[in-house]
Amino acid sequence: MIRPVLARRERVLPAVQAFAFLVGIVVALALGLILLWTSGHNPAEVYERMFDSAFMGTDSLSRTLERATPLALTGLSVAVAGSMGLWNIGAEGQMMAGAIVATGVAMMADGLSGPLLIALMIVAGVAGGMVLMVGPALARSHLGVSEIITTLMLVYVAIRVVEWLETGPWKDPESFGFAVIEPVPEQAALPGLFGRANIGMLIALGLLIVFWLAVSRTAWGYELRLAGSSPNTARYAGVSLRRKILTALLLSGGIAGLAGAVQLTGSAARLESGLSNGYGFAGIIVAALALMRPSGVAVVAFVFGAVQVGGQSIQTLGVSSAISDILQAMILFGALVAAVFFNYRIRWTGPAADSSGDQSEEPEEPEPAEDAA
Amino acid sequence: MSEDALIGLFVATVQFGTLVFLAALGELIAERAGVLNLGVEGMMAMGAVSGFMVGLETGSPWAAFFAAAAVGALVGGFHALVSVVLGADQVVSGLALTIGGLGLAAYVGRNVVGERPETLFTDLGIAGLADIPWIGEIFFDQPPVVYLAVLLGLAVWFVLARTRLGLALRAAGESAPTTDTAGHSVMALRSGAVMVGGAFAGAAGSFLSLYMAPGWVEGTVAGRGWIAVALVIFGAWRPGRLALGALLFGFTLALQPRLQSFDIEVLGVELNRISPALLGILPFVLTVVVLVIISWRYRHRPSPAPAALGLPYRREER
Numbered sequence: 138m139i140r141p142v143l144a145r146r147e148r149v150l151p152a153v154q155a156f157a158f159l160v161g162i163v164v165a166l167a168l169g170l171i172l173l174w175t176s177g178h179n180p181a182e183v184y185e186r187m188f189d190s191a192f193m194g195t196d197s198l199s200r201t202l203e204r205a206t207p208l209a210l211t212g213l214s215v216a217v218a219g220s221m222g223l224w225n226i227g228a229e230g231q232m233m234a235g236a237i238v239a240t241g242v243a244m245m246a247d248g249l250s251g252p253l254l255i256a257l258m259i260v261a262g263v264a265g266g267m268v269l270m271v272g273p274a275l276a277r278s279h280l281g282v283s284e285i286i287t288t289l290m291l292v293y294v295a296i297r298v299v300e301w302l303e304t305g306p307w308k309d310p311e312s313f314g315f316a317v318i319e320p321v322p323e324q325a326a327l328p329g330l331f332g333r334a335n336i337g338m339l340i341a342l343g344l345l346i347v348f349w350l351a352v353s354r355t356a357w358g359y360e361l362r363l364a365g366s367s368p369n370t371a372r373y374a375g376v377s378l379r380r381k382i383l384t385a386l387l388l389s390g391g392i393a394g395l396a397g398a399v400q401l402t403g404s405a406a407r408l409e410s411g412l413s414n415g416y417g418f419a420g421i422i423v424a425a426l427a428l429m430r431p432s433g434v435a436v437v438a439f440v441f442g443a444v445q446v447g448g449q450s451i452q453t454l455g456v457s458s459a460i461s462d463i464l465q466a467m468i469l470f471g472a473l474v475a476a477v478f479f480n481y482r483i484r485w486t487g488p489a490a491d492s493s494g495d496q497s498e499e500p501e502e503p504e505p506a507e508d509a510a
Numbered sequence: 511m512s513e514d515a516l517i518g519l520f521v522a523t524v525q526f527g528t529l530v531f532l533a534a535l536g537e538l539i540a541e542r543a544g545v546l547n548l549g550v551e552g553m554m555a556m557g558a559v560s561g562f563m564v565g566l567e568t569g570s571p572w573a574a575f576f577a578a579a580a581v582g583a584l585v586g587g588f589h590a591l592v593s594v595v596l597g598a599d600q601v602v603s604g605l606a607l608t609i610g611g612l613g614l615a616a617y618v619g620r621n622v623v624g625e626r627p628e629t630l631f632t633d634l635g636i637a638g639l640a641d642i643p644w645i646g647e648i649f650f651d652q653p654p655v656v657y658l659a660v661l662l663g664l665a666v667w668f669v670l671a672r673t674r675l676g677l678a679l680r681a682a683g684e685s686a687p688t689t690d691t692a693g694h695s696v697m698a699l700r701s702g703a704v705m706v707g708g709a710f711a712g713a714a715g716s717f718l719s720l721y722m723a724p725g726w727v728e729g730t731v732a733g734r735g736w737i738a739v740a741l742v743i744f745g746a747w748r749p750g751r752l753a754l755g756a757l758l759f760g761f762t763l764a765l766q767p768r769l770q771s772f773d774i775e776v777l778g779v780e781l782n783r784i785s786p787a788l789l790g791i792l793p794f795v796l797t798v799v800v801l802v803i804i805s806w807r808y809r810h811r812p813s814p815a816p817a818a819l820g821l822p823y824r825r826e827e828r
Contacts, residue, residue, distance in 0.1 A: 276801070290795075301788045473603060476598070
């Protein structure tokens with residue numbers, strides 16, 4: 138008898154994942170439909186509004202791209218750490234740290250011309266993100282402390298520091314008693330492209346390409362992936378794991394910090410505790426769905442940007458924007474489960490010498506003939 | 511600082527300790543069986559909102575407590591289905607559970623924000639013990655959930671350390687193939703552990719919304735679920751140490767809103783002049799510091815973590 142056996146592939150192939158992503162979107166929309174319907178909304182109307190506000194017309198598209206920019210950057214941040222098997226789940230906090238330092242620079246150097254000031258602020262953002270990552274990175278590389286918890290804990294620290302700055306040291310004296318920080322200087326606004334999209338989008342795109350090249354086409358990237366997938370082999374090949382962990386995590390923190398600076402100069406008027414807006418957490422889902430690949434990050438970030446813009450737009454229909462968070466998590470769950478199923482292939486086993494005619498499938502690995510008797 | 515304020519601080523320490531202890535105890539059960547569940551924050555939020563809504567509807571905090579536990583078990587079951595039964599990545603599934611759980615809780619609770627239930631958990635003095643000065647007020651005049659948490663802690667210790675079920679659970683966390691060979695279903699053990707763990711987290715959430723901070727607002731869990739995850743590491747996966755750690759973290763959580771009212775000077779800094787926002791970072795910084803110290807202590811010894819923690823078990827690939 139030839140019998141089918143399910144064989145699991147070791148890694149999820151990109152094509153499989155792309156299909157799983159689509160299934161995830163369908164699953165999420167189906168579950169969202171049930172949720173909307175049971176809470177008395179008209180799902181068709183809600184989904185139509187979401188689609189229109191995210192894709193129809195240049196203004197809508199520009200909003201989607203505006204949201205996709207920080208998502209792509211935080212997604213890339215998580216993916217850089219993830220390409221060596223590390224989890225930076227504190228991009229939300231590093232974004233804030235980046236925005237804090239960038240704001241500090243803007244306050245000190247507000248006399249500078251626009252391009253120079255923006256460049257300085259972005260460098261400051263990278264530095265800020267890295268600073269928040271130094272502790273978790275050293276703890277991980279030298280003591281093996283789980284970076285998952287340490288990076289996450291510092292999110293709360295960064296957000297509270299912003300709250301402290303708002304109420305105290307950086308409180309805008311002209312804010313009539315409101316606890317807000319003064320807006321960044323006018324010349325520090327990133328130049329716009331069209332609608333609400335600004336050149337932050339191009340910065341994100343450029344970085345994605347640079348990292349795609351670095352991770353997939355250079356010896357450095359190869360060592361990084363090797364250190365993640367088989368640490369012992371890497372060590373034997375003379376790769377310093379400690380240094381690799383440090384660089385991957387610091388880069389990851391730096392990119393998230395850059396996301397904060399881009400958000401500050403691009404879309405936000407001032408540093409405030411809501412600036413990171415969940416982008417850092419959503420970036421984890423983006424990177425996980427993208428299997429830590431920069432190309433995937435770009436695609437998923439665009440889709441998630443659309444989901445978020447859609448989520449905002451349905452508030453006028455009286456629907457909570459929490460729907461978009463639920464949809465994002467459900468896309469990931471759907472894709473996760475779909476990938477498990479798609480990752481099996483059917484393999485036919487058994488002695489090929491069976492008399493039955495149905496032998497169109499080539500047995501790949503015939504079992505020993507001992508049970509043929 | 512007045513005596514009352516000091517007693518108040520310790521009373522709150524026990525309550526915050528109970529909150530993180532309950533959630534961490536659930537996570538401990540799951541991790542001892544080999545499943546990392548990073549969804550505690552989401553499970554607590556779901557427990558908080560569902561418990562609160564049941565409390566509003568029924569007026570019974572206990573009905574709310576058990577409903578929250580059931581919802582927590584259900585959400586935990588989702589993690590079990592994805593990561594144990596289907597063998598997907600536990601980290602990814604847990605993180606998605608936290609993000610999705612927080613989103614779903616916000617959605618479900620959108621219409622009850624700002625409402626106040628008629629009945630909350632009330633303090634229950636234990637006859638004879640509650641009148642002891644200091645000790646009585648701090649330990650024996652607490653809401654019943656506090657005593658229940660102590661009993662649950664003892665029960666979990668007993669089951670894990672002294673029963674065949676506990677042995678099988680721990681075996682599933684150390685070496686799944688061995689457990690399988692011994693005739694136990696790894697899938698059932700692990701799924702059960704994750705669901706029980708979810709129930710604990712959900713119940714902890716309802717303690718939050720029906721006693722600690724009565725009501726429901728988005729973000730009410732505020733990172734306590736993550737502290738619970740860290741607490742399991744601090745407790746070296748043992749219920750006894752977990753309880754000690756819970757009191758330590760409970761203390762820092764209780765300290766933050768109260769420090770302002772204490773006029774103490776530390777190193778020349780008047781504590782009540784520090785911004786509350788800045789004091790709020792204390793529990794989170796402490797968590798990081800504590801994790802570093804623990805890893806430092808274990809740097810030359812094998813980690814006390816369950817050997818198979820985080821590894822999916824696929825029977826056909828044994």
